[in-house]
Every structure is written in structure tokens, then in C-alpha cells.
Amino acid sequence: MRVTTSRSKNSESFYITKSYTNAQGKSTSKTIRKLGTLAELSRRLGTDRAGVMAWANEEARLETLKYKSETEGAAVMVPFHPNRPMDYNKQKLFGGGYLFLQSVYYKLKMDSVCRKIKGRYKFEYDLNAILSDLVYTRVLDPSSKRSSFRAAKQFLEAPAYELHDVYRALSVLAKELDFIQAEVFKNSFFLGGRNDRILYYDCSNYYFEIEQEDGDRRYGKSKEHRPNPIIQMGLFTDGDGIPLAFSLFPGNQNEQKSLKPLESQILQQFGCEKFIYCSDAGLASEDNRVLNHLGQRSFIVTQSIKKLPAEDREWALDMKGFKRLSDDAPVDITQLTEDDRQNLFYKDEPYTTKKLHQRLIITYSPKYAAYQKAVRGEQVVRAEKMVADGALKRQRKNPNDPARFVNRIAVTEEGEKAKVHYFLDQEKIAEEEKYDGVYAICTDLLDDDVTDILKVSEGRWQIEDCFRTMKTDFEARPAYLSREDRIKAHFLTCFLGLLHFRLLQRSLKGTYTTEQLLQALKDIRFADIEEQGFMPVYERQKITDELHEACGFRTDYQFLTKRKMKEIQKKSKNR
Template identity: 75%
Template structure:
């Protein structure tokens, strides 16, 4: 509500007015209360005109608060008629789960980022509305751009743009991809301190349902083992699993070369210079380690024991020199009791290569050793069955392929061609058993506590979880857009969707998994009741209560008037 004045020839009157939308959809207002004339109020309040206006605004605030309380608590009577048919082609069901995503979207100030982008481009469509809907539908209704436009039409706030505007905006989003990432990183710090002292990096690939290579879509080693062209994504996340930055590169490119260009962007555009780089052995090349040994950066990377120099490999495989991690006591791991099976043991030594002085840490886990032994036993049983049945398939380059234990031998009979005899190679089995339970890490943190280093390394599971969310929950692949600029925009929306859902999960206090949160948001629908307001159609529980508490608005009343829903939509956009 607001204060309005009306001037006549002899006086000036003050009123409190309320704006509303009439039955025809037009905005209008009506007088709620007359406060009096200026002369009357000046005498009564013993003040000047400015004092009267200040008092009137305070009265308007009180009336607004009272109106909202009444709206929330009043009983609404809506007549229904058993002999009246539904209005033809009138939508009754609306999706409202996006409101909670919208709260995070505007907290990241992506609307302001879109306004900055608009100053550099000549377009008339609403980029902010398009980008936000692309993100919301990627989370709640992942599908093609055309289907996303249709899905957004079911939201409480349907699109005011056209489908062709979406495709035009993809080129702009692609061009501004680096700028959007850097701005979002800076703005995310306003929502709480980020654990960017640790950065995890990994790569994954996404396939296209096409048969010929085209641009960045190249044939490469697909993690889904599909014979389709792929594109690869390199992703940095922070220590809490929040996405930081990503890049795309051709499917046939060595992933080890992808790290340095993206990290240079983080150093230059993000202004972030001090962190620990953490990755698996596939991305921990000597060059990558050397690059992260510069400046204020450090590294913790997984090391393949099999690829160590012979002297270091021999030391790593020895069962002596281990200490218990919990109390640093020396332990003989060849003679552990049942109570010791839950402990972790380690040993470390200096490790020098051509370029770096490092620290090599070897850990031993009895639980991990038992798991590997059980797994290998099942693989040996399969290998024996393959030999007995005579069905020997060509070995794939897979460390878990049972055929790796099978060897062949040519047996020559007199006067006959050589036959092939297959058998289990016991030497290979024994060689593999040497590595059971062992794990290696290299780092340039020479003086840090081993427990702290291992804790950082253990956090790498979070980046695998990020890729799983994008591929499974957000249906990021297969990719259906063909132009490279649109492909970049597609992955930008997937990246932003991942950041928003994880930020919302963090704001909730990690009381649920991403899967549980997504499932709940997808159920939060509303029914339009005779154009008078909305009725929630979801089940209220602890998670919905936490969502409302976190976002600062509630949609779980038995009935929500249209005016109240507009206030909720406004609040979710950080417009209080």
C-alpha cells in the first residue's frame, strides 16, 4: 500500500491506497483509508508537511502488514457448481518448484549479469527470462530447448518471449560464457564463504547421436562405450563440491592438456591464486604438477604405483614401515587383528622426479584389500568358466575384464597344425595381489600432516557426483543441438543448474541429498481455484518446511490468494 494525496483549491488530503488487478487483468487501485487533510493533520500532529508525510507512510506500512495478516488468516469461500463444465482450454495446474531455484538465481545476481551483457549486444528479447527458464527446466524438466519452452509455459510465471528468442540467445550466452562464469563465482561469495582453498579437477565426455565427426564433436574414448562422436568437459569444483568453472574441448584431445587453459582463466579472470589442485592419476601429469607448484599453488594427486620407478615401486609394495593413521604408531600390516581392520595405515618418503621434489604417501586399507580380493575372486570364477566353455572373448582394455587372467599356449602335435590352449595365468593373479589395499598419493606439501592430505584427496568423489548429476538428473547427454555456439550454451545452462541446486542444498544445511531435493521440487504443483487463488497439491514435510524457512516465503497454506502469490514471486526475485 502507498500514500497518495489529492489537492483541491482550499486543501490537500492524504489517503492510503491499495493496488490490485481487476477481473479483466488491468491494474487499478482503491482507497483503503482517508487520513485527513493537511491542515488537520499538521494541527493534530504538531508538525510540518514533511512530518505529516512521514507519519502517513508509517500508517501505510501498518495497514499493509494488517492486510497481509488478514489475507493469510481469512476464510475464503469459493462456490463450485456441479452442473457447470470447466472453462474450455483453460489451464488449471501450474508448477511452482522453480520458485525456490529462482531465489538462488537472483541471489547470484544473474539478472544483473544479463543486464551487463545486454549493454554489449543488440537484442530486444529478455535474456534474463530466457536464461532463468533454461536453468529451471534443466533441473525440473530436462529436455530439448523446444520442450523446455513448453515446460516453462506450465510455470506460475509463463514465458513472455518466443521460441525463436531462445535459439538466438544461445549464441550470446556462448560468447559470454567466460564472463558469466567469473561473475557467478564472485557473486556466489555473497551467499557465504566458499571453500576455494581446495580445487578438484576432472573431465568427462558427452556423446551426440550422430555418426560423422563435426567441429569439436570427435571420436574418442567414450565413458559410455558408445561409438558416437563426443565432446569433453573439464570441470573445477571447490572443496564443498560447488562448481567453479568449466571448459569444453574436442573428443579426441588428450584430457591432460585441458587443465592448464582453464586454470589460467581462474587465475586471471577470477582473481583466485592460492589453492591446492587435486585430481586423479590421469590428470596428474608431471607438467600439470609443475604448473601447480608455481606461485601460491600446491597439488595433491593420485599416483599409480605400477608406474613408479622400480626402486620406489619396490618400496611401496613392501609391507614394512607402516604407521596407524589414528595414533601414528608403527604397525606390522601382515599381522593385523580383527579390530584393526577398520583402521588406515600409511608410510611416506621423499619422491624426486626430473622437475620436482615431492612427497610420496602410500596407504593401506584392510577393508579395501578385502574388497579387491572378493571382486577378483568373482572375476576368476568367470574367467574359469570362459576357459571351460571355450568361449574366450577378445580382452578389452578394462582393468576389471576377467579375460586379463587368461593366457594362451600353442600346442603342436606331430604332423598337425598348432592348437591354442587357454589357461589361467597364476603369475598374473599373484602379481595383482601385491597391490591389494594399497593406494598412492603425491604432493608438494612436504610438511603438512598426512591425515589432512588424505582428507583432501578423499574429497574427489564430489566431482564424480557432479558429473553424475549432470548426466543422469539433468539429462545433459545425448546432446541434441548441433552448432558449436549452441553446444557451449547448453553446457553453460547445465553448469549453472548444477551450481544453483548445490547452493540450495547447502542453504538447507545438507539435510537431504540432491536426488531428494530434486524429487521434492518436481512435486510442488498448484491448482488454480476459480481464478481466485491457488491450492498447493504437494505433501508438506520437513523438507518443504526447510525450503520455506531458507527462502523466506511460504507456499504451504491451504489457500493462497493471487495477490499473495504475486508477493511470493516478487520475494523470490529478491524484490522485497
């Protein structure tokens, strides 16, 4: 409700009016009450025009409160006509799952980040609208940039920019990649603490649907074993598996060298100085360990037992000297009880290399040993079938290929040419059995409790899950972009999408899988009801209740007026 006035030749009248949207979808207004003329009200109230206007505004406020109290919870009557056809080209179904990601987006102050970037350029398009839609569609409907633009048009708040603006924005986002990551990390503390005392690091690669190398897209060892050029990504997450920072490097580069530049950026721009670096053996070179032995940093990394010096390898595989992790009691691994087969055992000793004094921890898990034995047993059966059928294919480099257990004899004892004979290599099988259930960890934390060290190491599954989510659920690969700057921006939106999703997932009270939360967000849709409002057309569940509670608004009422929906959209942008 608001106060309006009308002037005639001899007087000025005051009214309370109400704005609304008519059946044709146009905004209009109607008079609720006439308050009187200026002369009448001035005489009655004993004041001038300013005093009359203040009184009128108060009357409008009271009228608004009265209207809300009368209409709150009232049934909504929407007329439908059985013989009236639908309008052409009228969208009736809208996606609403983005509202919950939008709540995270604005709490991260991404709009402020975009304003800072805009101040350094002269573009006219809305960078904030473009970036936010790229993030939302990467989570909810991952596809090409053109398809993402079309998908964003299905949201309750359709984009006002054009497709060519998206491609122009990608170039700007690529230039500001480091700045955006640093700002997002700083702002992420507004959504709760970050466990930046533990940093997990890992690398993966993404293939492109091209046949020739170009720029950073180089031939390398693809995770998918595809014969396409790849680009590699190094990713840091915090101790809770929340993405922290990422970098891109050529597909043919040794991933060991990717750590130092990204870690230097974290030290300089993120203010992280004291943390434990944790990675798998592939990223635990001597130089990377030395790097994370400096200052207030430490490391906990997995160690390949096969690459240990002979003396240390013999000690690691010796079944003597183990202790039960739960109580440090000495245990004979060869004489375990049924109860002990559920436990974990360890032993440790100093481990010195040319550059570092370290601690080598060996663990033994009976359950893991049984699992490895069962898997190998199936592989041996397949290898035996290969020998029997004489259908041995060329052995691949895959360490799980059953053909690794097949050996061959191609000459006689006199060295003469002979027919090739294949046989099952029992020595190879026996050699692998030595490593069943055994796992090695190296650290420079010489005095810390083994239980705490192992707990940190076990958390590496979280960063592996991040890569799996980006590749599978967010469809980060294959990438179809060709320009280097747009490729960088593509992976930036994937990174930001993952960050938003993980922060939203953490805010829920219950524990939900990635698939459960993704499906819940994708299912949240609204039907337009004759332009009078929206009806939710999704199933209310416990997870949707928790989403509403975490984000501070509710969309699960039977009917939402247009005014109410705008209030919800406004709340989703509150910090």
C-alpha cells in the same frame, strides 16, 4: 488502498479505493470510503489541496492496515458449481519448485550479469528471463531447448519471450561464456564463503547422436563406451564440491593438455592464486605437477603404482614399514588384529623425478583389500566358466573384464601348428593380488601432516558426483545441438544449473542426497482455485521446511491468494 479523485464542474471529491481481480480475471476497483470534497476538507483541516492530499494518503494507509488486520488469517470462501464445466485451454496446475532456484539465481546477481551483457549487444529479447528459465528447466525438467520452453510455460511465471529468442540467446551466451563464469564466481561469495584453497579437477566426455565428426565433436575414448563422436569437459570445483569453472575441448584431445588453459583463466579472472590442486592419476602428468608447483600453488594427486620406477614400486608393495594413521604406531600388516582391520595404515618417503622433489605416500586399507579380493574372486569364477565352456570372447580393454585372467597356448613345443588351448592364468591373478588395498599419493607438501593430505585427496569423490549429476539427473548427454556456439551455451546452462543446485543444497540445515532434493523441488506444485488464488498440492516435509527457511519465504499455507503469491515471487528475487 489508494486515494483517487473525481472532478465535477463545481467541486473535486476525494475517495479511498481498493483494486482487485474480478471473477472474469480482470483488474478493477471499488470505493471503500468517500473522504469529502476539496472545499469541505480544506475548511475542516485548514490547509490547501497539497495538505488535503497528504491527509488523504495517510487515511488510505490506515485503512490498508485495518483491512490487513481484519483479513489476515481469515477463511477464504471460494464458490464451486457442480454443473458448470471447466473452461477450455485453462491451465490449472503450475510448477513452483523453480522459486527456490530463483532465490539462488538473484542472490548470484545473474540479472545484473545479463544487463551487463545486453549493454554490449543490440538484441531486444529478455536475456535474463531466457537464461533463468534454461537454468531452472535444466534442473527440474531437463530436455531439449524446445521442450524446456514448453516446460517453462508450466511455471507460475510463464515466459513472455518466444522460442526463436531462446536460440538467438544461445549464441550470445556462448560468446560471453568466460565472462559469465568469472562474474558468477565473484558473486557466489554473497551466498557464503568458498573453499577456494583446495581445487579439484577432472574431465569427462559427452556423446552426440551423430555418426560423423564435426568441429570439436571428435571420436575419442567415450566414458560410456559408445561409438559416437564426443566432446570433452574439464571441470574445477572448490574444496566443498561447488562448481568453479569449466572448459570444453575436442573429443580426440589428450585430457592432460586441458588443464593449463582453464587454470590460467582461473588465475587471471578469478583471482585465485593460492590453492592446492587435486586430481586423479590421469590428470597428474609431470607437466601438470610442475604447473601447480609454481607460485603459491601446491598439488596432491593420485599416483599409479604400476607406473612407478621398479625400485619405488617394490618399496610400495612391500608390506613392511607401515604405521597406523591414527597414532603413527608401527604395525606389521601381515599380523593384523580384528580391530586393526578397520584402520588405515601408511608409509611415506621422498620421491624425486627429473623435474620435481616430491613425497610419495602409500596407504593400505584392509577393508579395501577385502573388497578387491571379493570382486576379483567373482571375476575368476566367470573366467573359469569361460575356460570350461570354451566360449571365450575377444578380450576387451576394460580392466575389469574376467577374460584378462584367461591365457592361451597355440603351438606345440616344437613350434608346429596346434589346437588353441585356453587356461586360467594363475600368475596374472597372483600379480593383481599384490595391489589389493594399496593406494599411492604424490604431493609437493613435504612437511604437512599425512592425515590432512589424505583428507584432501578423499574429497575427490565430490567432483565425480558433479559429473554424475550432470549426466544422469540433468541429462547433459546425449546433446542434440549441432552449432558450436549453441553446444557451448548448452553446457553453460548445465554448469549453471549444477552450481545453483549445489548452492541451494548447501544452504539447507540437513543433509539430503541429490535425489531427495531434486524430487522435493519437482513435487512443489500449485493448483489454481477458480482464479482466486493457489492451493499447494505437494506434501509438506522437513526438507520443504528447510527450503522455505533458507530462501526466506513460505509457500506451504493451505491457500495462497494471488496477492500473496506475487509477494512470494517478489521475495524469491530479493538479494
